[in-house]
Amino acid sequence: MTESFSSVPPLEPLEGAPRISVVICAFTEKRWDDVHAAVASVRAQEFAPEEILLVIDHNPALYERLKASLPDVVVVENREERGLSGGKNTGVAVAQGDVVAFLDDDAVAAPGWLRAFSRHYANPYVAGVGGMTLPMWPGSTPSSELVAEPVPASTGTRPRWFPEEFDWTVGCTYRGLEAGPVRNLMGGNASFRREMFPVAGGFSSGIGRGIHRRPFGCEETEFCIRLRQRSPESELLLDDEAIIWHRVPTERARFSYFRSRCYAEGLSKALVTRSVGTQDGLASERAHALRTLPRGALRGLGDSCRGDLAGLGRASAITVGLAWTAWGYAVGRYAARRSTGAAPSAAARPNGEEPAQ
Structure with a gap:
């Protein structure tokens, strides 16, 4: 008889290492298998978590189903805004x-x-990794x-036109982002000292997924910038050995989604700069737009000249992505100026659209 995951004792954490709670947020039954795979990957960690917390976003039926399906996981309902x-x-x-x-609910984490x-939290100045x-x-x-083996045997096929410089549009690490100190972490693969949340004030409910029909983001960007502003001595690090794999559904691998996500990112950045200021809010974006993206476009053109015709598509996608992101930012800034005194979430909510994940 095969033992279940819940009956297998986890490996003990290293002596002196921090106790780590893992939070996975879920909202839809459509990701049932994804959620179970994410949980399985955390159970399989070489470094045992203190606990696995599964937060269900205003979906009572899903809450009851997952609570019954995952008895060894702490399943709770979102107590705040959707x-x-x-x-x-x-x-x-x-x-x-x-x-x-x-950890994102549609991702699996590597065992390490x-x-x-x-290993980074021995340094008291490290606030997040x-x-x-x-x-x-x-x-x-x-x-x-x-669920049975939480390391993908295949990672599928990238669309040939899709530039690595824009992998952030599908929630993944993009070309140009390097290991070491960073301004902000990506929210689906991040950790923070618990004591830093009262300092930073938590994640803003006016920014990010779940409150707009468009695919907004940046709640973790705004949080990280605010954390550094309130605790300037704190460091945020990117470790390229802390690996997860994030699922990209078919609809998000299409150019129409790519363009929409870029526009929504511009709107999101307008909300971020309104909260934390333009200098901090756009510092990394300026560097990416002025250095990484031109190099990527030239690389694509060079590839096309060497016979890879899809290189022209990648160069074109970089140009369109940058233009749509800039357009979204301009629209968001204009909307913010017109909505003096309004909440940030209202500044870029298009024509009364209902919240959505």
């Missing part, structure tokens, strides 16, 4: 660990993920198989 920020804040409030790590995070998020494109190992 959306990813509220779910993360709820997870932080419940967490018991010294460090709180976040938490161990890579833990993030990792490398690799895409699982359409055709990758299905989540139903990842």
Whole structure:
């Protein structure tokens, strides 16, 4: 008889290492297998988590189903406003660990993920550590198989036109982002000292997924900038050995989504700069736009000249992505100026659209 995951004793954390609580936020039954694969990957960590917290975003039926399906996981309902920020804040409030790590509900973590995070917290100035998020494109190992073996045998096929410089549009680490000190971490693969949340004030409910129809983001960007502004001595690090794989559904591998996500990112950045200021809010983006993207466009043109015609598509996608992001930012800034005194979330909510994840 095969032992279940819940009956297998986890490996003990290294002596003196922080206790890490892992928070996974879920909102839809459509990701049932994804959520179970994510949980399985945390159970399989070389460095045992203090606990696994699964926060359900205003979906009572899903809450009851997952609570019954995952009896060894702490399943709670989002106690704040609908959306990813509220779910993360709820997870932080419940967490018991010294460090709180976040994993997307449609991702799986490599076995050494938490161990890579833990080794940096011996430095008292390290407030947060993030990792490398690799895409699982359409055709990758299905989540139903990842429940039993949470390391993908196949990561699918990247669309040939899709530039690596824009992998952030599908929630993944992009070309140009290097290991070491960074301004902000990517929210689906990040960890923070629990004591830093009262300092920074938590994730803003006016920014990010779950409150707009468009694919907004940047709640973790705004949080990280605010953390550094309030605790200037703190450091945020990117460790390229803290690896997760993030699923990219077919609809997000299409150019229409790519363009929409770029526009929404511009709107999100307008909200971020309104909160934390333009200098901090756009510092990394300026460097990416002025250095990494031109190099990427030239690389694509060079590839096309060497016979890879898809290189022209990648160069074109970089140009369109940058233009649509800039357009979204301009629209967001204009909307913010017109909505004097309004909440940031209202500044870029298009024509009364209903919240959505």
